[in-house]
Amino acid sequence: MNIGLLGFGTVGTGVYEIIYKRKRIFRTLVGDELSISKILIKDINKDRSIKECKNKLTDNPYFILDDPDIDIVIEAIGGIKEAYEYIKYALIKGKHVITANKAVVARHMKELIDLANKNKRAFLYEASVAGGVPIVKPLKQQVTLNDIKEINSILNGTSNFILSKMIKENLDFSQALDIAQKLGYAEADPTDDIDGYDVRRKLAILSTIAFKREIKEEDIYCRGIRTIKAVDIKAIKELGYTVKLLAKALFNENNYYLSVEPNILSKDSFYAKVEDANNLVSIIGNDIGELKFYGAGAGKLPTANAVVSDVLDIIYNNYGSCGINQEEDKLCNNTDLVKDIYYIRISPKYGLNEKVLNLIKEEKIVDKIIKTGENIIFTSKDIDYVKISRFISNIKNFINDEFYAVIR
Amino acid sequence: MNIGLLGFGTVGTGVYEIIYKRKRIFRTLVGDELSISKILIKDINKDRSIKECKNKLTDNPYFILDDPDIDIVIEAIGGIKEAYEYIKYALIKGKHVITANKAVVARHMKELIDLANKNKRAFLYEASVAGGVPIVKPLKQQVTLNDIKEINSILNGTSNFILSKMIKENLDFSQALDIAQKLGYAEADPTDDIDGYDVRRKLAILSTIAFKREIKEEDIYCRGIRTIKAVDIKAIKELGYTVKLLAKALFNENNYYLSVEPNILSKDSFYAKVEDANNLVSIIGNDIGELKFYGAGAGKLPTANAVVSDVLDIIYNNYGSCGINQEEDKLCNNTDLVKDIYYIRISPKYGLNEKVLNLIKEEKIVDKIIKTGENIIFTSKDIDYVKISRFISNIKNFINDEFYAVIR
Numbered sequence: 041m042n043i044g045l046l047g048f049g050t051v052g053t054g055v056y057e058i059i060y061k062r063k064r065i066f067r068t069l070v071g072d073e074l075s076i077s078k079i080l081i082k083d084i085n086k087d088r089s090i091k092e093c094k095n096k097l098t099d100n101p102y103f104i105l106d107d108p109d110i111d112i113v114i115e116a117i118g119g120i121k122e123a124y125e126y127i128k129y130a131l132i133k134g135k136h137v138i139t140a141n142k143a144v145v146a147r148h149m150k151e152l153i154d155l156a157n158k159n160k161r162a163f164l165y166e167a168s169v170a171g172g173v174p175i176v177k178p179l180k181q182q183v184t185l186n187d188i189k190e191i192n193s194i195l196n197g198t199s200n201f202i203l204s205k206m207i208k209e210n211l212d213f214s215q216a217l218d219i220a221q222k223l224g225y226a227e228a229d230p231t232d233d234i235d236g237y238d239v240r241r242k243l244a245i246l247s248t249i250a251f252k253r254e255i256k257e258e259d260i261y262c263r264g265i266r267t268i269k270a271v272d273i274k275a276i277k278e279l280g281y282t283v284k285l286l287a288k289a290l291f292n293e294n295n296y297y298l299s300v301e302p303n304i305l306s307k308d309s310f311y312a313k314v315e316d317a318n319n320l321v322s323i324i325g326n327d328i329g330e331l332k333f334y335g336a337g338a339g340k341l342p343t344a345n346a347v348v349s350d351v352l353d354i355i356y357n358n359y360g361s362c363g364i365n366q367e368e369d370k371l372c373n374n375t376d377l378v379k380d381i382y383y384i385r386i387s388p389k390y391g392l393n394e395k396v397l398n399l400i401k402e403e404k405i406v407d408k409i410i411k412t413g414e415n416i417i418f419t420s421k422d423i424d425y426v427k428i429s430r431f432i433s434n435i436k437n438f439i440n441d442e443f444y445a446v447i448r
Numbered sequence: 449m450n451i452g453l454l455g456f457g458t459v460g461t462g463v464y465e466i467i468y469k470r471k472r473i474f475r476t477l478v479g480d481e482l483s484i485s486k487i488l489i490k491d492i493n494k495d496r497s498i499k500e501c502k503n504k505l506t507d508n509p510y511f512i513l514d515d516p517d518i519d520i521v522i523e524a525i526g527g528i529k530e531a532y533e534y535i536k537y538a539l540i541k542g543k544h545v546i547t548a549n550k551a552v553v554a555r556h557m558k559e560l561i562d563l564a565n566k567n568k569r570a571f572l573y574e575a576s577v578a579g580g581v582p583i584v585k586p587l588k589q590q591v592t593l594n595d596i597k598e599i600n601s602i603l604n605g606t607s608n609f610i611l612s613k614m615i616k617e618n619l620d621f622s623q624a625l626d627i628a629q630k631l632g633y634a635e636a637d638p639t640d641d642i643d644g645y646d647v648r649r650k651l652a653i654l655s656t657i658a659f660k661r662e663i664k665e666e667d668i669y670c671r672g673i674r675t676i677k678a679v680d681i682k683a684i685k686e687l688g689y690t691v692k693l694l695a696k697a698l699f700n701e702n703n704y705y706l707s708v709e710p711n712i713l714s715k716d717s718f719y720a721k722v723e724d725a726n727n728l729v730s731i732i733g734n735d736i737g738e739l740k741f742y743g744a745g746a747g748k749l750p751t752a753n754a755v756v757s758d759v760l761d762i763i764y765n766n767y768g769s770c771g772i773n774q775e776e777d778k779l780c781n782n783t784d785l786v787k788d789i790y791y792i793r794i795s796p797k798y799g800l801n802e803k804v805l806n807l808i809k810e811e812k813i814v815d816k817i818i819k820t821g822e823n824i825i826f827t828s829k830d831i832d833y834v835k836i837s838r839f840i841s842n843i844k845n846f847i848n849d850e851f852y853a854v855i856r
Contacts, residue, residue: 058593058735065592172736174589178582184473184760185466185753310742313718327466327749328580334718334740341735345593352592358766 041070041355042077044104044135046126047117048088048097051140051167052079054344055114056090059351069355078104080117105129112354114347115139124148131155131163136359138350140167140343146241150254162359164350169242170195170319172342173335174349179249179323180360186325188250191289195242197317197337198233199265199285201225203302204315207282212270225317235264236285236300243287247298250323251291259373260298261425263432267445268302271415272385276304276447279410282312283447295374299425302447304383381407382420382428383447388439395438403431449478449763450485452512452543454534455525456496456505459548459575460487462752463522464498467759477763486512488525513537520762522755523547532556539563539571544767546758548575548751554649558662570767572758577650578603578727580750581743582757587657587731588768594733596658599697603650605725605745606641607673607693609633611710612723615690620678633725643672644693644708651695655706658731659699667781668706669833671840675853676710679823680793684712684855687818690720691855703782707833710855712791789815790828790836791855796847803846811839 043059045052056076059066066074079096080103088094104110105126113130115123115137124144130137131152139145145152145165156163166176170193182188194200198220205216217234220226232238240262247255265285276283286303290296305312310332314320319337324330336342353359384405388396400406400416405427411417420428428446435444451467453460464484467474474482487504488511496502512518513534521538523531523545532552538545539560547553553560553573564571574584578601590596602608606628613624625642628634640646648670655663673693684691694711698704713720718740722728727745732738744750761767792813796804808814808824813835819825828836836854843852 062593069592173739174586178586181582181757181760182753184477185470185756308721310718310721313716313721325753328753329744329747329750330742331581332740332742334738334742336737339737342737345590345733345736348593349589352589356766356768358764360764 041072041074041112042110043075043112043114043351044078044080044107044110045076046080046101046104046113046115046123048079048081049116049118050340051343051347052114052116053090054340055116055347056093058341058344058348062348066355069352074351074355077110078107080104101126105133105135110135112136112138112351114351115141115144116347120144120147127152127163128155131159131161134159134161136162136164136354138162138164138347138354140165140347142168142238142241142245146244146257149245149248162350162354164353164359165245166350167343167346169245170321170333170335171197171337171339172346173319173321173333173337174346175246175321175333176249177349177353178331178333179246182323182325182328182331183250183252186328188323188325189291190324191243191246191250191287191322192311193243193246193287193321194284194311194314194319195239195287195321195337196233196236196285197319198226198230199236199239200314200318200337201316202234203265203268203283203285206268206270206273207277210270210273213266213268234266236262239285239287239300243289243298243300246321247289247291247296250289251296255296255298260300261429262300263302263446264300265302267441268447269385269442269445272383272445272447275385275410275417276383280307281305282307284311284314286311290377292377295372295377297374297377297425299378304447376424379422379424380448381422383445384418384420385445386416386435386439387414387443396435399431399434399438403427403434405431449480449482449520450518451483451520451522451759452486452488452515452518453484454488454509454512454521454523454531456487456489457524457526458748459751459755460522460524461498462748463524463755464501466749466752466756470756474763477760482759482763485518486515488512509534513541513543518543520544520546520759522759523549523552524755528552528555535560535571536563539567539569542567542569544570544572544762546570546572546755546762548573548755550576550646550649550653554652554665557653557656570758570762572761572767573653574758575751575754577653578729578741578743579605579745579747580754581727581729581741581745582754583654583729583741584657585757585761586739586741587654590731590733590736590739591658591660594736596731596733597699598732599651599654599658599695599730600719601651601654601695601727601729602692602719602722603647603695603727603729603745604641604644604693605727606634606638607644607647608722608726608745609724610642611673611676611691611693614676614678614681615685618678618681621674621676642674644670647693647695647708651697651706651708654729655697655699655704658697659704663704663706668708669837670708671710671854672708673710675849676855677793677850677853679795680791680853680855683793683818683825684791688715689713690715692719692722694719698785700785703780703785705782705785705833707786712855784832787830787832788856789830791853792826792828793853794824794843794847795822795851804843807839807842807846811835811842813839
């Protein structure tokens with residue numbers, strides 16, 4: 041069995057290492073050698089730490105995609121456009137495809153699954169959600185036997201690391217982000233991680249599997265952690281709580297509601313114990329009750345381990361369709377499903393801002409004032425997301441991002 | 449595809465319910481009907497809540513085991529001798545077998561797996577460990593890609609419920625057991641659950657898979673929660689900790705150490721958050737790091753869900769050998785792997801007992817005295833299990849179970 045590896049960065053080299061470390065086991069399983077026969081890289085002249093792969097390197101993807109001896113293509117180049125094109129091409133050429141690329145999966149899931157099914161090949165993406173935590177496959181299995189009612193999850197290591205730091209050391213978001221970037225936990229442009237887009241992609245993938253319907257990123261209400269400050273963390277800690285960026289999905293008959301938002305949680309909750317770059321996914325099914333899956337949400341070897349577990353499933357011929365419902369049922373993104381109480385801070389720059397105060401009054405959302413003065417902090421009534429998002433976009437007309445925070 | 453169901457108690461009726469509830473899905477998967485064609489019961493005349501199964505009932509196991517139209521036998525009668533015989537007979541007759549019976553699996557795992565492999569049939573037992581939590585299959589998958597170094601787990605709902613009650617309401621063990629029995633969380637004879645034997649079976653199964661060696665129940669050091677009293681809980685809570693019955697396995701080269709013991713834990717640990725009849729299994733692999741699996745450790749539908757997930761694996765032709773190592777490698781149950789500090793309480797009945805005091809002095813295990821008087825409470829030095837178990841068996845010569853407690 042031959043593998044073509046697209047990309048030789050963190051995940052790609054991890055996959056290479058694991059497959060060669062486990063050579064003996066794979067030989068027993070496959071009956072034959074399992075070999076990475078070609079590797080796509082950008083720069084053929086770059087010096088690489090893995091020397092023995094030199095004669096396998098190519099900078100032409102079609103040397104791999106058109107090679108009839110290659111059975112499995114592992115996409116690990118990242119990005120969207122090219123990755124999507126190569127995956128599609130490989131499936132059309134009758135190859136099994138494995139990817140860790142959540143952006144491509146979230147955007148093209150249905151099309152690529154349909155294409156794989158049509159060609160009787162596997163399209164697997166365990167590593168695209170929650171890194172090393174086995175969740176895609178267990179969820180697919182549970183979905184056959186259960187109606188999934190709910191998903192609650194911590195799916196982004198970067199923002200979880202930043203929030204942990206802020207809570208432990210009473211830092212502002214910007215200070216914690218700075219540390220995260222220095223330690224390599226956050227990228228130079230951290231937008232995807234801290235504004236929730238990375239989590240939203242993962243939630244789109246999980247809910248598409250769980251609800252057997254195509255759920256798009258755009259269907260998910262999404263707010264990140266950018267506007268949270270030390271003053272918020274302090275107030276929340278004083279109330280005896282903590283903050284996590286949670287991805288939630290609710291499903292009930294034909295109504296669903298999906299959100300990515302910072303959430304206030306009891307310090308005693310399971311979620312509160314998830315530190316640094318770890319992930320936690322909870323799924324609730326009608327018969328199975330609540331299952332929780334926890335582990336490393338990122339990292340070279342955990343992620344590569346998930347990719348190679350997909351290779352095993354192809355070897356064992358153990359891959360099915362995801363079972364996205366083809367029926368045109370009336371799905372409704374129903375905001376009535378969820379109402380909640382929000383923590384809100386407003387910090388008008390130059391003392392009290394009349395317009396902001398009027399806005400708060402007009403919206404009639406205040407339940408309890410916690411603090412006044414430089415920072416006005418209050419808890420809202422039990423309101424739905426239409427109300428809170430209208431409130432947030434109105435607030436934005438008057439003050440900058442740094443002068444407010446809204447936490448569910 | 450036809451299923452023969454042995455036993456129609458809690459698990460058996462649960463399996464029946466789920467399979468009929470999911471009829472439509474199974475029809476899509478199997479292409480044909482998936483049907484429970486015969487059910488073994490003890491009393492053919494007993495009135496049953498599920499009426500439509502009446503013509504399927506039999507009190508003769510061989511009507512099922514010898515029926516050439518039955519493809520899968522699900523054993524749900526419990527007990528050891530007959531269950532073992534029926535499973536073996538079914539495998540010899542070329543049927544796939546699924547069981548939730550941890551006692552049989554722990555005792556006969558290697559023999560039954562070998563028999564199933566020889567006959568090219570499945571022998572699956574997902575429900576035998578941690579009820580509804582998918583752990584057997586994920587562990588089998590990780591084992592191929594990882595060297596498993598460690599397992600840490602809460603695997604018994606009854607003792608976990610009792611400990612939770614004791615901690616929340618400051619009760620003695622006997623009071624909490626009484627409540628557990630009244631609520632149906634503990635059986636009339638609770639020995640297996642509270643003395644750790646049930647957990648030991650589950651740990652034997654998990655470590656056999658994880659370490660690819662046949663691990664026997666007798667290889668596992670085992671103490672339950674019977675001697676813990678309200679005074680212990682009080683002292684431990686005052687120190688800022690909590691207590692859980694943990695099953696642990698350590699593996700390093702050819703050395704291993706396995707134990708079932710009550711353990712003192714930080715109130716902030718994940719394990720401390722596992723309440724009532726829930727289970728938690730953590731596995732640590734060299735590449736994957738730590739994975740945690742959490743869910744309902746018992747209950748009709750969660751357990752039946754796990755059984756039916758094994759049916760799915762048979763339908764998908766997705767079952768492999770467990771891969772118990774056939775080599776005669778020098779395995780060593782090495783107590784040097786683990787040293788730990790123990791909490792010890794001695795309560796001699798009539799004031800201070802000279803013999804007990806002398807014993808404590810002789811063994812030189814005391815590190816810090818926490819309390820004297822009616823109850824002598826101290827923490828031990830960092831000692832291994834040989835020393836602590838010799839101490840416990842010596843103590844037993846002088847005082848009854850109710851007058852001491854040892855918690856790791």
